[in-house]
Amino acid sequence: MSILKFTEDHEWLRVEGDVATVGITDYAQNALGDIVFVQLPDVGASFARGDEAAVIESVKAAGELKMPLAGTVVEVNPALVDAPATVNEDPLGAGWFIRVRLDDPSAAEALLDQAAYEKLTA
Amino acid sequence: MSDHDATAQMLRTPLYDLHVSLGARMVPFAGYEMPVQYPAGILKEHIHTRSQAGLFDVSHMGQVMLVGADAAAALETLVPVDIVDLPAGMQRYALFLNDQGGVMDDLMVANFGDGRLFVVVNAACKAQDIAHMQQHLSARCKVEVLADRALLALQGPAAGAVMARLAPATANMVFMNTATVTLVGAECYISRSGYTGEDGFEISVPADKAEALAKELLSHPEVAPIGLGARDSLRLEAGLCLYGHDLDQNTSPVESSLLWALSKVRRADGARPGGYPGAAVVFEHIAKGVARKRVGLRPTARVPVREGAELVDADGRKVGVVTSGGFGPTLEAPVAMGYVETALAKPGTQLAAMVRGKPVPVEVASTPFVPQRYYRG
Numbered sequence A: 001m002s003i004l005k006f007t008e009d010h011e012w013l014r015v016e017g018d019v020a021t022v023g024i025t026d027y028a029q030n031a032l033g034d035i036v037f038v039q040l041p042d043v044g045a046s047f048a049r050g051d052e053a054a055v056i057e058s059v060k061a062a063g064e065l066k067m068p069l070a071g072t073v074v075e076v077n078p079a080l081v082d083a084p085a086t087v088n089e090d091p092l093g094a095g096w097f098i099r100v101r102l103d104d105p106s107a108a109e110a111l112l113d114q115a116a117y118e119k120l121t122a
Numbered sequence B: 001m002s003d004h005d006a007t008a009q010m011l012r013t014p015l016y017d018l019h020v021s022l023g024a025r026m027v028p029f030a031g032y033e034m035p036v037q038y039p040a041g042i043l044k045e046h047i048h049t050r051s052q053a054g055l056f057d058v059s060h061m062g063q064v065m066l067v068g069a070d071a072a073a074a075l076e077t078l079v080p081v082d083i084v085d086l087p088a089g090m091q092r093y094a095l096f097l098n099d100q101g102g103v104m105d106d107l108m109v110a111n112f113g114d115g116r117l118f119v120v121v122n123a124a125c126k127a128q129d130i131a132h133m134q135q136h137l138s139a140r141c142k143v144e145v146l147a148d149r150a151l152l153a154l155q156g157p158a159a160g161a162v163m164a165r166l167a168p169a170t171a172n173m174v175f176m177n178t179a180t181v182t183l184v185g186a187e188c189y190i191s192r193s194g195y196t197g198e199d200g201f202e203i204s205v206p207a208d209k210a211e212a213l214a215k216e217l218l219s220h221p222e223v224a225p226i227g228l229g230a231r232d233s234l235r236l237e238a239g240l241c242l243y244g245h246d247l248d249q250n251t252s253p254v255e256s257s258l259l260w261a262l263s264k265v266r267r268a269d270g271a272r273p274g275g276y277p278g279a280a281v282v283f284e285h286i287a288k289g290v291a292r293k294r295v296g297l298r299p300t301a302r303v304p305v306r307e308g309a310e311l312v313d314a315d316g317r318k319v320g321v322v323t324s325g326g327f328g329p330t331l332e333a334p335v336a337m338g339y340v341e342t343a344l345a346k347p348g349t350q351l352a353a354m355v356r357g358k359p360v361p362v363e364v365a366s367t368p369f370v371p372q373r374y375y376r377g
Helices: A026-032 A105-110 A114-121 B016-021 B042-051 B071-075 B123-137 B159-166 B168-172 B207-218 B228-237 B279-288
Strands: A003-006 A011-016 A019-024 A035-039 A052-058 A062-066 A071-076 A098-102 B025-029 B032-037 B053-057 B062-067 B090-097 B103-111 B116-121 B142-145 B149-155 B178-183 B186-191 B200-206 B223-225 B292-299 B310-312 B318-328 B333-341 B350-355 B358-365
Touching (some): B016 B032, B042 B223, B071 B123, B103 B123, B116 B123, B149 B159, B149 B207, B159 B168, B200 B207, B207 B223, B228 B318, B228 B333, B292 B350
Antiparallel strands (some): A003 A011, A052 A062, B149 B200, B178 B186
């Protein structure tokens, strides 16, 4: 089973065992507007919590995907390089950015759940 | 976008309620709450304007009427442009210069042919520009601020057809023509010009008729509302300067690559040379050249290069700066402009822009990036 968590920086992560799939929320994609460029990290790269793991550029602004938790990238979503608008169209599905092996999977419990995140962005 | 002071009282244009009802995202811009985009989003709004027609609210801009037989000669004391011989019914691009030859603002001037000059200035500069005109022109002509008028722009290849349905006489207008026409029962000043590189019109309408006119224009199937976001990407692809970014108090028109806007009769060897602020600097820049110039830039990778990015040469030496940059939806590629050392201003010159600490290759390119499609008859 998986659990869905959110950060105050508007990332989501779906944790299954010690691997988390990470993306940006619908709120974040909507605030950024039309996304035209995504730069993904290398598989194998390790990041601390809060590090910039991916670059996101929309027509009007530059943003980033921050690591919601410390871990190592095990997979990236190559579809985003050629079709960055996928993030706008399906931010919590096909628009995922990276899969990360978490250093400490239990740390996910302290992140926001969906209700808390919705309250934050209401 | 400037002016994010949330404590200041934000102004609203006469179309504020319409923007909100259309689902616009409103942002502070030059002291006004303006629509940055509608639900369609910047990309679709941009493409729609290039393929059909977009309606823009630019009522935050300043509209001024200079009235009197001496108005044209008076205005020539402030701009390096031929106003005296501007034909009736024509509009011209002009610049207010400071004593150092820097650009205080860029503006449009239309000769109504009856002793009236209609002037449109940038929103962020309008208080300064109005004071400037009142101080220097009011002894020779009346400086009337048209605060009770809104300004709309209808831009795109379908703009001509839409406007002709409302006012058939406009079909005969060509690029930079102006006319006074009745639209939705109101006296409107229209010019066949704009800020997108497309055919189109700017329409000055009494504030109390602005919403009716906007709704009328939007009722035509080709017309969609377009926000400031797409206005910026459209003007950037068209190679047009944004004041405060690509032009400012410290750039001369020669450095800004706006030599074309300096009328021949107002140059050193012209019939009415100088007589405007900064003329000596402008003459020197024309005669001796300048150390830096504004150029178009095409990043050769997909990553957008934004305002403020440093430009470096192959050795990593700083040679310039990006002043506007983003993604060009029509080109489906990033576009930018900036200032570089004159020796590096030739199209085809390979440079790099520093983006997040890394060099991104860019090529100096001629502008406009997208061909202008003005209607010339």
